[in-house]
Each structure stands twice: as C-alpha cells, then as structure tokens.
Amino acid sequence: MTVWSVIGAGVAGLAVASELVARGAQVQVFDPGGPPGPHGCSWWAGGMLAPWCEYENAEEPVLRLGQQAIDWWAARTPVARQGTLVVANTRDLPDLRRFARRTEGFTQVDQAKIAKFEPDLHGFSQGLFFADEAHLDPRRALQDLYRGLQDKGVEFHRKLAPSRLDNAIDCRGLHARDILHDLRGVKGEMLVIRCPDVTLTRPVRLLHPRMPLYVVPRGEGIYMLGATMIESEDSSRITARSMLELLSAAYALNPAFGEAEVLEIGVDLRPAFPDNLPRIRRLGRTIYANGLYRHGYLLAPALARGVADLALNNTHSEMVDEDRA
Numbered sequence: 081m082t083v084w085s086v087i088g089a090g091v092a093g094l095a096v097a098s099e100l101v102a103r104g105a106q107v108q109v110f111d112p113g114g115p116p117g118p119h120g121c122s123w124w125a126g127g128m129l130a131p132w133c134e135y136e137n138a139e140e141p142v143l144r145l146g147q148q149a150i151d152w153w154a155a156r157t158p159v160a161r162q163g164t165l166v167v168a169n170t171r172d173l174p175d176l177r178r179f180a181r182r183t184e185g186f187t188q189v190d191q192a193k194i195a196k197f198e199p200d201l202h203g204f205s206q207g208l209f210f211a212d213e214a215h216l217d218p219r220r221a222l223q224d225l226y227r228g229l230q231d232k233g234v235e236f237h238r239k240l241a242p243s244r245l246d247n248a249i250d251c252r253g254l255h256a257r258d259i260l261h262d263l264r265g266v267k268g269e270m271l272v273i274r275c276p277d278v279t280l281t282r283p284v285r286l287l288h289p290r291m292p293l294y295v296v297p298r299g300e301g302i303y304m305l306g307a308t309m310i311e312s313e314d315s316s317r318i319t320a321r322s323m324l325e326l327l328s329a330a331y332a333l334n335p336a337f338g339e340a341e342v343l344e345i346g347v348d349l350r351p352a353f354p355d356n357l358p359r360i361r362r363l364g365r366t367i368y369a370n371g372l373y374r375h376g377y378l379l380a381p382a383l384a385r386g387v388a389d390l391a392l393n394n395t396h397s398e399m400v401d402e403d404r405a
Contacts, residue, residue, distance in 0.1 A: 081106050084391060085248045087241045089113070091122035091218070091376045092369055092383060093251035094225040097234060098156065099384035103392060107234050110241035116222035121253055122376050124270055124346035126296045126306050127218035128283050129153065129378055130164050132185035132210045139357055141398065142375055143184075145382035150214045152381035157216055157224040162282035164213040165189075165197055167204040169332065175287040176206060186210045200278050200334055215283050215296055218377060248366040249387060254351040256370055259363065263370060265349030267310040269318045271326055275340035276301035286329050293329035302343070305330055309374065315349045350374055358383050359401045360390060367391060 082105070086097045089111035097107045113119040131146030153159050166186075168176040180186065186208040189197070194207050230236065241248065250256050257263045280303070286293045296304045305326045323345070330337040352373040353359055360383070361368045369387045372379055386397035 082247055083108060085110060085241060085245045086251060087111070087248060088251035088253065088255075089116060089226070089236065090120040090251065090253055091125070091222065091380045092253065092372055093249075094222060094229065095380040095384040096249055096251055096369060096387045097229055098225050099381075099388045100391065101229060101232050101234060103388055105388075105392060107229070108237065109229070109234060110237045110239065112238060112240050114238045115236075116219070116226055118346075120222075121348040121350060122222060123219060124268070124348050125218040125376050126270070126283070126294060126304055127216045127221065127377055128164070128294065128296060129159070129214040129216065130210065130283065131378060132183050132213060133164050133166065133285065134375060134378060135184070136179050136182045138375070139355070141357060142379065146375065146378040148385075149378050149381045153216055153221060153377070156228060157221040159214050159216050160282070161214045164210040164283045164285065165194065165201075165207055166210070166285045166287065167194065167201065167207040168287040169203075170205060172287055172289065173206060175289060176208065179287060180208055185212060197282070198280055198284065200280060200336075201284065202334065213283075216377065217298060221377065246365055247391070249391065250366050250368045251370070253370065254349050256351075256368060260361070260368060260370055262353055263351050264354075265313040265315070266352050266373065267308065267312040267315060268306070268348060268350055268374065269308040269310075269322045269326070270304060270306035270346045271323070271342060272298070272302065272304050272344035272346070273330070273337070273340040273342055274302050275337055277336040277339065278303075278334050284333060286333055288329055288332075291325035291329055293326060293333075295330060295333060303330075303340075307374070313349055315347050318345050318347050350376075358399055360386050360397070360399045361401045362390065
C-alpha cells in the first residue's frame with residue numbers, strides 16, 4: 081500500500097494528514113520540531129472561522145472555501161458557534177459602513193442588541209453580527225489532530241524528512257521557500273492576556289483606521305488579541321508600537337482590559353504567495369501545499385481536500401497551480 085509522507089506538522093500538514101487518513105490512505109509525518117508547539121506559526125493563530133468577515137479584504141475563494149471549515153473542524157475538535165460581533169467607535173462608523181459594503185452574511189445591530197450579546201461592551205451604538213461564524217482554540221485543535229492521527233496509527237518522525245521521498249507532501253510553510261521562491265513571510269504579532277473582569281463569549285472585532293483589533297475568548301478570562309499584518313520578515317520581536325496599539329484597542333473595548341495580565345507575546349511569519357491565496361503544486365515526486373497567509377484554520381480544510389483529491393484521484397481543484405504542476 082502507498083505510504084504518503086507529510087512534511088510539516090503545523091495546521092496545513094496535520095489537516096492534510098487527517099484528510100488523507102479519513103479517505104483510507106496510509107500516512108507518516110515528518111517534523112523536527114516534534115508535536116505542535118510554539119515553534120510553529122499556527123500555534124499563534126486566532127482560530128477564527130470567519131469567512132464572511134475575512135471577505136472584507138480577501139478574495140472570493142476565502143469566502144466560499146472558508147465556509148467548509150466550520151463543519152470540518154467540528155468533526156475533529158470543539159468549535160464554538162457563537163458568531164462574530166463587529167463594532168466601531170462613533171468616530172469610526174464610516175469604517176463600519178465600509179466593512180458592511182465589502183462583505184455579507186450579517187445583520188445590523190444597535191446598542192441594545194450589542195449589550196444583549198456582550199454585556200461587557202459599552203458605548204457602541206452600532207455593529208454587525210455574523211451569526212454563522214465560529215471560532216476554536218487553535219492549540220487544542222492542533223493537539224486534537226495530532227492525537228487523533230496517532231490513535232489511527234500514523235507514525236510521527238521527529239526529524240527532517242529524507243531528501244528523496246516518493247509520495248511526499250510538503251507542508252513546511254515558509255521553510256519551503258528553498259523550492260517555492262515566490263513565497264514571502266508576513267509578520268504577525270499577538271498577545272494572550274488574562275482579564276477575569278471582562279466576559280466575552282464570541283470573537284469581537286473593533287474597527288479602527290490604524291489598528292483593527294480582534295479579541296478571541298479562550299475561556300476562564302483568557303483572551304487572544306491580534307493581530308498585526310506587517311510586510312516584514314523580522315520575527316524576532318514585537319514592536320512597541322504594535323503592543324501599544326493592540327492594548328489600546330482592547331482598552332477601547334472595555335477599560336477593564338487595562339488591568340489585564342499579559343501572559344504571552346507571539347511573533348511569527350505567515351507564509352503567503354503574491355495574491356495571498358494558498359496554492360497546491362506538484363513538482364517532481366512532491367506535492368507542495370502552502371500559502372495559507374492569515375487564513376490558516378479557515379482554509380486548511382479546503383487545502384487538505386485539494387491535496388487529497390490530487391494525491392489519491394489526480395483530480396485538480398482550483399487551488400492547484402496548473403502553470404507549475
């Protein structure tokens with residue numbers, strides 16, 4: 081029986097392995113970093129399954145393919161289907177109207193409805209509610225995929241993959257730039273904070289002309305604040321400006337965030353192609369699946385299905401780069 085070798089155990093690699101195993105394929109995974117952890121870009125993600133919100137500044141495939149993600153993840157890890165709330169301060173209401181023009185799948189909500197959804201938000205007179213969106217804990221999701229694959233007999237090798245492998249699927253993210261020369265890194269910075277004085281039950285996006293913010297609840301008073309998008313490949317540090325603006329935006333949501341405890345600071349590089357859409361390429365004996373950009377958890381299921389279609393059925397999905405395959 082053919083054994084497929086997945087290289088990389090981030091969200092792309094684990095999703096591809098999970099999809100292949102679900103279709104009856106035999107799989108092994110190579111990653112020198114070992115089990116999911118802070119060495120991987122997807123460890124620092126927000127975990128929002130928000131295709132309608134992301135459509136505001138993304139291409140149409142993000143909206144369409146992203147809608148497949150919620151059920152795919154729900155079959156493998158806990159998913160909170162609480163929707164997404166988008167708000168703006170009074171001076172930034174033109175940004176809220178512009179956001180509404182660029183997306184779909186929402187209802188407009190007033191101050192009373194906002195207070196009903198999230199009693200700890202104050203002073204927002206208008207908002208948009210995307211009822212069909214969801215979120216997950218990305219670290220729990222990675223660990224659930226990892227354990228689920230182990231339970232199904234997938235062998236994980238904590239080492240570099242051999243240089244010559246048949247039936248290899250390369251999901252190394254930015255490390256694959258040695259072959260995929262049009263990949264670039266886009267810097268993202270985030271914070272994890274603890275603030276038991278604030279209770280939010282769903283992701284909240286605060287629109288701001290300088291620093292749009294999203295706050296994702298992790299439970300027990302812990303929140304992820306994110307995230308910057310900087311055309312830089314310096315992943316060594318967070319800038320003072322980014323930290324100041326992330327915390328200031330959270331403070332604008334609720335002043336109690338000013339007393340929050342900063343638990344973690346995350347900085348990493350998202351792998352992206354020039355159009356910020358993922359690609360599947362077959363070069364020689366290897367299939368390359370990459371370029372998830374800021375849509376890792378949202379588009380990983382569609383990427384995984386496309387890889388499995390190509391690997392097992394030689395069927396080309398729209399993600400397959402025909403010019404290079």
